[in-house]
Amino acid sequence: MRNKGRIAALLLAAALIALAVSACGKNGGKSGELRTVKFSEVIRSIFYAPHYVAMSRGFFEDEGLNVDMNTAQGSDKGAAALIAGTADISLVGPETTIYIFNQKGEKTLKAFHQLTDKDGSFLLSREQLDDFEWSDLSGKTVLGWRPGSAPQMVLNSMLIKEGTEGVNVITNIASPALAGAFASGQGDFIQLFEPVASTLVQEGRAHYVASLGEAFGEFPETSYVATSDYIKNHPDVIQSFVNAVAKGAEWLNTASDDDIAKALAPFFEGTSDELILQSVNRYKNQGTWPTHPELTQGQFDTLQNVLVENGVLKDAERVANMDDIVDMSFVHKLGKTE
Structure with a gap:
């Protein structure tokens, strides 16, 4: 009887260990509760489908993150939220990093993941x-x-x-x-x-x-951005965030129409599955979501040329060193094992 009791205890302990391991796996190998990230998107649009997929399919949770999302209705507001500390990460136009950098204030912003490389x-x-x-x-x-x-x-x-x-x-x-x-x-x-x-x-x-x-061509329209301090102090969060969104983009390329519509529908109430899929395909066909989500030097040059051409940036205000406001090191680690 004692042996049976001891065996039962061992089986119970093994079961508890298995549950703990399973929970860690769901959190990307990270122990403890999910870490909440205050996130601000510029607008609500299927243009940002990989992000919504990462939320609905649990890719952020797999990486140990809980994304608390709000819609800013403007890159200026999304950038302001970062400076004010009401957002940890914002999805905005990368031009905001240039504007903030040129203000020479206490905080600077850095783009760390290029979600789209076409106008939407x-x-x-x-x-x-x-x-x-x-x-x-x-x-x-x-x-x-x-x-x-x-x-x-x-x-x-x-x-x-x-x-x-x-x-x-x-x-x-x-x-x-x-x-x-x-x-x-x-x-x-x-x-x-x-x-x-x-x-x-x-x-x-x-x-x-x-x-x-399609008409204008390659243009780095929307990036994930955070303050330099947040990136420095929370590199694990940034890497997990990048991993999750990259999974979302990859999933979109192989998923069935039914699964795509199901994943995106909660973010677009009142929009039919037909229109959701039509929108996704329209963005896919114009090459909106890059396979490797990196803001390149060429794209950065195009961005600054457009800003100068539109009179919102003086030629003398161009940021000479892209690394001052761009950190693609997390994107470079995608697909690499530690």
């Missing part, structure tokens, strides 16, 4: 246009994004590139109100992200005419 907006028209040319915008009104934002600057640089003049771009309508303003009769064209763009088209209120991402 699409140009829609009120009237059907069979053969759109950029010159069709001359004398027309476009509902666009706030001054200094990445989509606004990409559109303006595109107009400069095409030599299109006389375009009235409205930039004082808040992004959540853009689609409603167009639906109510304002503007001849509108610049929107997915899934709002496809929703407006499906409702018969607009017609698709062009992808700014």
Whole structure:
């Protein structure tokens, strides 16, 4: 009887150890509770699908992280949240790191993961246009994004590139109100992200005419950014965050349509599976999500050229050393075992 009791005790102990090991595995090998990361996204868009996949599929939890997400509605607000300490990590335009660096304040920001390398907006028209040319915008009104934002600057640089003049771009309508303003009769064209763009088209209120991402080409539109101090003090959190998002992007490339729609649906209530998948495929087809999410020197040069061209950065204010505001060391460790 004593032996049976001893064996039972050993079996119970083994079971408890197995449960503990399993729990560690779910937390990426990290012991203890999940670490909460205060996260701010610039807007809600399928443009950032890999991030939502990482949340819904549990990739962040696998890495030991709990992501507490809010939507800032602007890169300026997302950057301000980092400086104020109300966010640990923000998904914003990397130009914010340049602006903060040039202010020479107590805090600097660094981009550590390049989520997208194309603009994510699409140009829609009120009237059907069979053969759109950029010159069709001359004398027309476009509902666009706030001054200094990445989509606004990409559109303006595109107009400069095409030599299109006389375009009235409205930039004082808040992004959540853009689609409603167009639906109510304002503007001849509108610049929107997915899934709002496809929703407006499906409702018969607009017609698709062009992808700014395809037309403009490679552009580092949105990066994960944190303060230099946070990155220095929490390198394990940053690495875990990068790992999780990279898993999300990889999963998107192989998952079935049903699984993709199921993963993204909680973040886009009221949007049909059909529109979710159409939006994902539209971004996939234009090469939005890089296989290796690194902000390269070439992309950084393109970014600064666009900022100068749009008058938000003086030529003398260019950041000479990209490493001052970019740290891709965590991306370089992807796929490598410790």
